Amino acid sequence: MTDCGCDKAKHDLEEYLHHELLADEAADIRDHLATCSSCSNEHQVGVVLIEAVQRACRETAPEELRAQVLTRIRALQTH
Template sequence: MTHDHRDPSLAECADFLEQIVYFLDNELDEGDCSAVRVHLDQCNPCLEKYDLQRTVKAMVARSCSEAAPDELRERVLLRIRQVQVEIREIP
């Protein structure tokens, strides 16, 4: 694999940084995943930001293993239903 060692533009980096969250969540198609991988191989600043995002995501996942109390879950579900009704009523 040949790497193009040019410096990516700030706009190009901004586009890839936006996609990193989707990349981490496996929400990109294979073509976009390949483009992100290539960019990360070529751009150390973006790779560092990717590593930071991945670390934060892993820490949050480990820290969020508790289930919400039943009363809170019921209040949240009730509010979601209220919002759904309000959205349906908007012409």
């Protein structure tokens, strides 16, 4: 594997975070992240963001809020 450089690492970071790269490409990004603190920091921000979104998607609204939203939707649909 080779160090792909900052430009390629930053360009492909989103796909890397979502495991959408071919194995060789992912290995090149991983090698680069191991030696570049700037890209590694961007990678860490991406990881934290993905984890936050995943947590938010697992949470459900309180039952009272859900009932209010459904009532409002039904009211809008009847007009």
